[in-house]
Amino acid sequence: MVLILTESRYKPYARSNKDAFGLMQIKYSTAKMLQNKIKLPLSLKDPYINVVYGLEHLRNLHKVYNSPIEVYSVYNTGFSYLKNKGINWNFIRKLLINKTYIENKILFRKLDTSF
Numbered sequence: 796m797v798l799i800l801t802e803s804r805y806k807p808y809a810r811s812n813k814d815a816f817g818l819m820q821i822k823y824s825t826a827k828m829l830q831n832k833i834k835l836p837l838s839l840k841d842p843y844i845n846v847v848y849g850l851e852h853l854r855n856l857h858k859v860y861n862s863p864i865e866v867y868s869v870y871n872t873g874f875s876y877l878k879n880k881g882i883n884w885n886f887i888r889k890l891l892i893n894k895t896y897i898e899n900k901i902l903f904r905k906l907d908t909s910f
Contacts, residue, residue: 819845
């Protein structure tokens, strides 16, 4: 899943400078909002639990936003940040396309040298 690659580089115990944890880089505040529905402990360092919370968060975002670009942007940066900066989806789309292109190029280069 590209989202896990982008968020944590497949490191299950990754921690961001914004206190997001695990493969899906979920914050405790986000998990806390989802906990009543998911009925799992807030053990975000557990890879399985982390992915379950991350997928539920994505599912909720898909209900609200119209495009994958919007969903990914809000997931990655948070709604408050985008709202405060003024949302310009065209600019964000260009950034994500360039970021994905560069990350994929690096990934494929690593794969080519590993065989």
